[in-house]
Amino acid sequence: IRYADGISGKLTTEKGTGELIIEYSTGDVYKGDFKGVVRDGLGVIEYSNGDKYEGETKDLVRHGKGKLTFADGRVYEGEFVADEATGQGKLTFPNGDVYEGSFKKGLKHGTGKYTMSDGSYYEGSYVADRKEGEGKMQWADGASFEGTYVGDKKHGEGVFIYANGDKYEGSFENDVRCGKGTYIWANGENYTGEFKNNTMWGVGTYQWADGRIYKDGYFEDGVMVRTDEEIAVPNDDEETADSGEDETAEPNE
Numbered sequence: 001i002r003y004a005d006g007i008s009g010k011l012t013t014e015k016g017t018g019e020l021i022i023e024y025s026t027g028d029v030y031k032g033d034f035k036g037v038v039r040d041g042l043g044v045i046e047y048s049n050g051d052k053y054e055g056e057t058k059d060l061v062r063h064g065k066g067k068l069t070f071a072d073g074r075v076y077e078g079e080f081v082a083d084e085a086t087g088q089g090k091l092t093f094p095n096g097d098v099y100e101g102s103f104k105k106g107l108k109h110g111t112g113k114y115t116m117s118d119g120s121y122y123e124g125s126y127v128a129d130r131k132e133g134e135g136k137m138q139w140a141d142g143a144s145f146e147g148t149y150v151g152d153k154k155h156g157e158g159v160f161i162y163a164n165g166d167k168y169e170g171s172f173e174n175d176v177r178c179g180k181g182t183y184i185w186a187n188g189e190n191y192t193g194e195f196k197n198n199t200m201w202g203v204g205t206y207q208w209a210d211g212r213i214y215k216d217g218y219f220e221d222g223v224m225v226r227t228d229e230e231i232a233v234p235n236d237d238e239e240t241a242d243s244g245e246d247e248t249a250e251p252n253e
Helices: none
Strands: 009-013 020-024 029-035 038-046 052-058 061-069 075-081 084-092 098-104 107-115 121-127 130-138 144-150 153-161 167-173 176-184 190-196 199-207 213-220 223-227
Antiparallel strands (some): 009 020, 029 038, 038 052, 075 084, 084 098, 107 121, 130 144, 176 190, 199 213, 213 223
């Protein structure tokens, strides 16, 4: 048998079962249903590279529901369209990671959930195998991020809750805090203002847990370098910025 694409095959019958088998010039082997000399229906394809497909075929290609086991240990179970993993499916990795959701031409595309072997997971939108759009990332240590992704990175508005109880709500750029936002420490201190390179940078207001405030100050690389107003002291407290308290703490990932 010779096909239009130049590939040839040898059609035989399996002894004992009478099932039709075709061995292709590429080294691939198909066993299953045929329509004439074209595989069509349920069958098994064993590829020369070690991959194996079990499922539905149509007009020679994988089409419908099936299971594709890769030589490297990955397993895809789900829908196929025109020989590609397209539609809803589940991809299991050798390390225990699992993705369940939408695929397009073999890539994560649409909405889905990727669960890692340590229990961490991402649930949200994908485009061409990358996190893109709205999503939530939950880490095994308790940290989480919910917001916008662009090109697999936090980019846009979001909320990051850290494992130590700190919280940041605001703008991200290329995976770091950048733009306007509010950072609240677990001890009650907080900063609202501008960020750059993942730290306080620009105009902002810093408040200690005891109520003292640096208002409308200017920060560079996490340190206040100028304030346009005196430090506000609550309840007529006599303390000032020179009372021996630590300077503003820089937020860390």
